[in-house]
Amino acid sequence: MSQDSTERIIEGLRAWISTAPPGSRVPSNRALTAQYGASPVTVQKAMRRLAALDLVESRPGVGTFVRAARAARPVDYGWQTAALGAPQARIGALSSTQRSATPDAIGMHSGYPAVELLPERLVRQALARAARTESAVTRSPAAGIPELQAWFASELASAAPAGVTPASSRDALVISGSQSGLSSIFRALVGPGRPLLVESPTYWGAMLAAEQAGVRLVPIPTGDGGPDPAEVERAFARTGARAFYAQPTYANPTGASWSRDTGVAVLDIVRAHGAFLIEDDWAHDLAIDGDARPVSALDDDGHAIHLRSLTKSVSPALRVAAVIARGPARERILADRAAESMYVSGLLQTAALDVVTQPGWRTHLRGFREQLRERRDLLLESLAVHAPHAAVEIVPRGGLNLWARLPDGSDVEAVVRECELRGLVISPGREWFPAEPSGPYVRLNYANADPSRFPEAAAILDAVLAAS
Amino acid sequence: MSQDSTERIIEGLRAWISTAPPGSRVPSNRALTAQYGASPVTVQKAMRRLAALDLVESRPGVGTFVRAARAARPVDYGWQTAALGAPQARIGALSSTQRSATPDAIGMHSGYPAVELLPERLVRQALARAARTESAVTRSPAAGIPELQAWFASELASAAPAGVTPASSRDALVISGSQSGLSSIFRALVGPGRPLLVESPTYWGAMLAAEQAGVRLVPIPTGDGGPDPAEVERAFARTGARAFYAQPTYANPTGASWSRDTGVAVLDIVRAHGAFLIEDDWAHDLAIDGDARPVSALDDDGHAIHLRSLTKSVSPALRVAAVIARGPARERILADRAAESMYVSGLLQTAALDVVTQPGWRTHLRGFREQLRERRDLLLESLAVHAPHAAVEIVPRGGLNLWARLPDGSDVEAVVRECELRGLVISPGREWFPAEPSGPYVRLNYANADPSRFPEAAAILDAVLAAS
Numbered sequence: 011m012s013q014d015s016t017e018r019i020i021e022g023l024r025a026w027i028s029t030a031p032p033g034s035r036v037p038s039n040r041a042l043t044a045q046y047g048a049s050p051v052t053v054q055k056a057m058r059r060l061a062a063l064d065l066v067e068s069r070p071g072v073g074t075f076v077r078a079a080r081a082a083r084p085v086d087y088g089w090q091t092a093a094l095g096a097p098q099a100r101i102g103a104l105s106s107t108q109r110s111a112t113p114d115a116i117g118m119h120s121g122y123p124a125v126e127l128l129p130e131r132l133v134r135q136a137l138a139r140a141a142r143t144e145s146a147v148t149r150s151p152a153a154g155i156p157e158l159q160a161w162f163a164s165e166l167a168s169a170a171p172a173g174v175t176p177a178s179s180r181d182a183l184v185i186s187g188s189q190s191g192l193s194s195i196f197r198a199l200v201g202p203g204r205p206l207l208v209e210s211p212t213y214w215g216a217m218l219a220a221e222q223a224g225v226r227l228v229p230i231p232t233g234d235g236g237p238d239p240a241e242v243e244r245a246f247a248r249t250g251a252r253a254f255y256a257q258p259t260y261a262n263p264t265g266a267s268w269s270r271d272t273g274v275a276v277l278d279i280v281r282a283h284g285a286f287l288i289e290d291d292w293a294h295d296l297a298i299d300g301d302a303r304p305v306s307a308l309d310d311d312g313h314a315i316h317l318r319s320l321t322k323s324v325s326p327a328l329r330v331a332a333v334i335a336r337g338p339a340r341e342r343i344l345a346d347r348a349a350e351s352m353y354v355s356g357l358l359q360t361a362a363l364d365v366v367t368q369p370g371w372r373t374h375l376r377g378f379r380e381q382l383r384e385r386r387d388l389l390l391e392s393l394a395v396h397a398p399h400a401a402v403e404i405v406p407r408g409g410l411n412l413w414a415r416l417p418d419g420s421d422v423e424a425v426v427r428e429c430e431l432r433g434l435v436i437s438p439g440r441e442w443f444p445a446e447p448s449g450p451y452v453r454l455n456y457a458n459a460d461p462s463r464f465p466e467a468a469a470i471l472d473a474v475l476a477a478s
Numbered sequence: 479m480s481q482d483s484t485e486r487i488i489e490g491l492r493a494w495i496s497t498a499p500p501g502s503r504v505p506s507n508r509a510l511t512a513q514y515g516a517s518p519v520t521v522q523k524a525m526r527r528l529a530a531l532d533l534v535e536s537r538p539g540v541g542t543f544v545r546a547a548r549a550a551r552p553v554d555y556g557w558q559t560a561a562l563g564a565p566q567a568r569i570g571a572l573s574s575t576q577r578s579a580t581p582d583a584i585g586m587h588s589g590y591p592a593v594e595l596l597p598e599r600l601v602r603q604a605l606a607r608a609a610r611t612e613s614a615v616t617r618s619p620a621a622g623i624p625e626l627q628a629w630f631a632s633e634l635a636s637a638a639p640a641g642v643t644p645a646s647s648r649d650a651l652v653i654s655g656s657q658s659g660l661s662s663i664f665r666a667l668v669g670p671g672r673p674l675l676v677e678s679p680t681y682w683g684a685m686l687a688a689e690q691a692g693v694r695l696v697p698i699p700t701g702d703g704g705p706d707p708a709e710v711e712r713a714f715a716r717t718g719a720r721a722f723y724a725q726p727t728y729a730n731p732t733g734a735s736w737s738r739d740t741g742v743a744v745l746d747i748v749r750a751h752g753a754f755l756i757e758d759d760w761a762h763d764l765a766i767d768g769d770a771r772p773v774s775a776l777d778d779d780g781h782a783i784h785l786r787s788l789t790k791s792v793s794p795a796l797r798v799a800a801v802i803a804r805g806p807a808r809e810r811i812l813a814d815r816a817a818e819s820m821y822v823s824g825l826l827q828t829a830a831l832d833v834v835t836q837p838g839w840r841t842h843l844r845g846f847r848e849q850l851r852e853r854r855d856l857l858l859e860s861l862a863v864h865a866p867h868a869a870v871e872i873v874p875r876g877g878l879n880l881w882a883r884l885p886d887g888s889d890v891e892a893v894v895r896e897c898e899l900r901g902l903v904i905s906p907g908r909e910w911f912p913a914e915p916s917g918p919y920v921r922l923n924y925a926n927a928d929p930s931r932f933p934e935a936a937a938i939l940d941a942v943l944a945a946s
Contacts, residue, residue, distance in 0.1 A: 033635020087805025167501020337555025
């Protein structure tokens, strides 16, 4: 009887499937139970048989669907080549930082801290609270929710010395992650074909956004303490650039921080050239020794554009950042954001504001600092002991990464590949250079992998260097 | 004693404020209570006095901050004019659809349905559940979470006729709202200076995104049933365009839907010209009579780019949409998205997927349909009875708006302004025309304002028309 029912359901569904378009949703088990007067177990049995016959496929949590016919004709999309033409920008391969590693590998390639370093409880509570507010069902203003604008502005203002008028709430534009901010800033303030000064090495995501905007990169060498102001002056004078993109604090990838004098000198040069300093304060919350002191806090003439993100310190799921800009530059950037995405989810903004205004946020930042310090020091020590040929020239005072120089002549790509085969995933330095790499570097993230495996990681790198 | 304490706190804080940078956060009331050994009431009193003295300002929910000195020097941002140059695109004034109306006005200008039409309970529950998942603290893949990709693909596949290979999960790219999709599609598939066919009138947000991308618009007149395929053919032949952006179903603003024959004919023309049909299926879930049947479901050669959003039917806070594209076009769009914003918050994706896979979602869509129907019919009737000179030429079979033609010679801007003075906010038709408006139109949203005020709204419009 149950066998008969199963067959009856299979037969009925096969007939239905033969006329249904592939991808159609199969009626739910509950509906079939009612339709065939059969037990749930019988219906489930029939569905398993249909799946085994490759007639349906089940997508957990979504439903069961008629499978696309295997005999689907092969399609030639060659016509698109003519329609699309050559790409404006080189189509970037995925950055090594975005690859997923096998679960048992030591992943030192990521651009993010490990989940256990995040204020997970604050984030979950804030999201649960935000889900009960109006922000869950309404749209937010193009410039952001005013309270979050005020918070971002006050954060920068708190670093402003006496005599400098701090940015106002209105100057802070809430955006969905700093990558969106970079894209908009480069489109709005630089534009296709025009020059943009960048440090070398610099953040690969910024180069990607600049490439998308058609901006021409002008690299300036940098190191601990920041770039030589004389080089910055020469580059402005030579190219007529009106903007300089930089990470003055805990730069990615090198970990370098500009000295206060360099910040002041560069800002003076930027002013003298009627230009913008685009300060990507990506690691503001990732301080280890001392605190982040944004160069932008020294400016009130609208020369500094400050970009601050919460993605790395709050949660990658809270895609919330801010651009602080004054004068017409603010309007130009806001117009670009509106055309690009209208507004940022108010729910994410509400949750982010909740997190950073909890008393627990300060506590979290203190703990975060200690964990980053321990991890940084442990990786430095592991490298010193187990991989003495990988030289870390800068001890970063914040951020997530060490920037290690391999012995001259090393084939960095080969070293990275061989490390990966041995279970250590790291990033080749090339991705952070706007031109040819100035040396054989690799970037090692100390904030993501299990620190108890740092000595093992260093030993793998050493063995690969020894064998190459 | 309490008086003394208050003075003591004020004195201490005044001294501190005199050295603190403006914008600094004042210690919390709790901290001050402890520091001064005073009662919370005393501390609050002191803070109120400091606020009255304009020395601090309190931002509810954020904290209290040292107020910026009133004597801040006026800043001249004129230097930015030279640095920025003329804007690439005209800097759009805010669309009338994005203004906020006074609370007692009848708001018929919005682009969104009223909150009470949204599946509010499903949204809040989904967000609360998502806050407990991994998606709250991890980043999601660039193309989206696979289950949501599968859902979007299956939705389009369910409309595919036999013999057409439906799009796969992989072809569906999750994006943060359809505006982002439009920007990326225009940048990736058209590019600066190249022509893009658009209907006239068409969605203002699409024109804004096209302008940002530097695309050249080629308008094609459209009406009920869609554009004349012969016009589409001529426009492709004349301009050499490789793409046509359209809203074939419940178009914004007209409410027009293409006939099936027009859809098939346009797709054939697009194929013959080796071009793309960019189908903005913005109102897929806003059907009233019949169901949305995307033209893209008829294509499996990669000529159709399908854009589907959940913002209007789920919640404006769940900025989740998808672009379905195949072949190199998919890669080109994905590369642009990655450069623009890396990835979409997985939390929002998880919550959106939760909503649309609940049994309550189907129930919601049925109720939504009935409410839209009632509102549409009530506004049609109100206009017919109370504003007979505002002619609605198309009864929309879905969407949120009526497109009303005012008497010839009407000064639309003046009518809109005068209506607003009398408490009715509507949008001038001009915003939806890529060139000069073809007639004196206004757009009336029936899904946002209180329907019991529709007769009043029609009467206001009538009175304004009579007086003008």
